[in-house]
Amino acid sequence: MAEVRVEAQRGYAGELLRNRKFLIGTIIFLALLAVAVAGSLFVDPVQRRTGSFPARLPPGPGGLLGTDSLGRSVAIQMSEAVPNSLQVGLIAAFLGTLIGALIGFISGYFGGAVDAVLRILIDVFLSVPSLVFLILIASLVKGVGVQTMALIIGAFAWPSPARQVRAQVLSLKERAFVQIARLSGMSGLEIIFRELMPHMLQWLGANFVNAFIAAVLAESGLSLLGLGPQREMTLGMMIYWALGYSAILQNLWWWWLTPILALMCLFLSLYLIHLGFDEASNPRLHSQV
């Protein structure tokens, strides 16, 4: 049984590595990550202060990627913003997928009254745009940092994984191997973690990427509304400051364009990775697009 599972996983990994969309997406993502890590390794923190460089310098050899109107280098801001934005995505996606998977498992596996209540809860939070609650909470929490923001976003990222995990569990739990496990005296939680979880892992991967996209989107959205981490840099905060200091009107295009391009690359890479996951776990999708 265990060997069959390993075999299936290996086939899945191979399928993923042969998928062109997954590969392109991963390469873009890793490139972004590498630039960010290299940046944060070589940047002297003192240079992050305002006025470290002459203001409004266009991109060129001196002020790599240009400087903003407060005398901060755009490149150095990026070296702080990209890792921070990725951090928000990572923490929030992990938290959201975890809570969602847990609720989905419990709801689908135990059924009955528990399921009825949880299903209503899932439907409720799916129907309300989560940005609304995020606005409410972020406007009350004083001086959010990157991590706090990630936690708040993650706390509202569970409904969609929860619904999908529930549906999967419903279809899995009538299969023979779960019945056998139940007959051999495994407890509910044991069945969830030892029998159902392995079947869900590849599928949770796609969900995780989805949650990642949503979290980065929520971060930049909240930041643009003025609810971002004011003392730290994220891609959303870079755009916020650029718009706040009317970078467009001052024709400081490098200031607002750089974070926007980074965000677009990030979303494109994550979306391609997501498509790759989908196609690898459901080969029938191959023919489309």
Place this chain on the structure above:
Amino acid sequence: MIAYLRYLSERFVIFVATIFISITIVFFVPRLVPGHPLLAVFNRMAAAGGSLNAPQLIEEYNRLFGLDKSLWEQYVRFLRELARGNLGYSIGSFPSRVSDILTSAIPWTIGLLMLTTLISWVLGSLIGAVAGWRGGKSRFVQALVWAALVLYTIPYYILAIILVFLFAFQWRIFPLSGAYSVGLSPELSLDFALDVLRHAALPALSMIVVSLGWWFLSMRSLITSLKGEDYILQAEAKGLSNRRILWGYAFRNALLPQATGLAISLGRIVGGALITEVIFAYPGLGWVIYNSITSIDFPVIQGGVLLIVFSVALANFVIDMVYPLIDPRIRYQQAGRG
């Protein structure tokens, strides 16, 4: 009929639960912050340099919402005031009522989004139908699909920023921000209407282009999947013209699911473009919320949040109610699911 009623009652429970849970969150979250529920807000305002007569305001709030009573009594009062449509007073522009501030913003948001959603739906569906009918072999269609995928991936406000740069700054075709020129006051005249249209053009364009990709992709895949259906084959066998089969048979059948998508988007328009409005300083709900965030006007934020939740929940419920009557297939699926 009984199946429909059961399904309906299930949907109604979700409608009520959505509103109830949201109100509860809105009520309890500020009270998790230690101290007076509004004191934190006042302190932040004071720190930001805002001057106001806080004691008078706090008193007014205490009286209205019974903030000196027990939590349970406060909650009941909160529900009662909400049921009367009382969202309290704005702190930033006391004594304006929150409900008045929101009511004056809503028409801008709904006007802009209703129009753009409809335009983009019609355009996207038409182009998507033709592309789906042509099939995936044509290079042009493939390029369209990739363009639509890219549009679908990027966040809607990014396109808005790029459009501002190109059309308002670089080429100066459209005004940079606002809903009408400074100095004009809203009136029923041709000049004012043209001015409003000119100001709405850029935000509208950004909304249309971004959602166009989605409508295109969805209609295209619907038409593609319908192409193998028996009635299409029969129509072909009868020798009907290609155009007639596409628009008279395939498109008409794809219209129903596509219309559901439209209904769902229309249900979300109230909270749909908060950030676009911020970028264009368009005086709708998003702009009001943004301004209350910068001036730490919590009651207005809270009122805006409740308004969005309520309209989304109501729209969802109406769609759920009407849809099975139009398409009976849905009804049985949904009822069987429960």
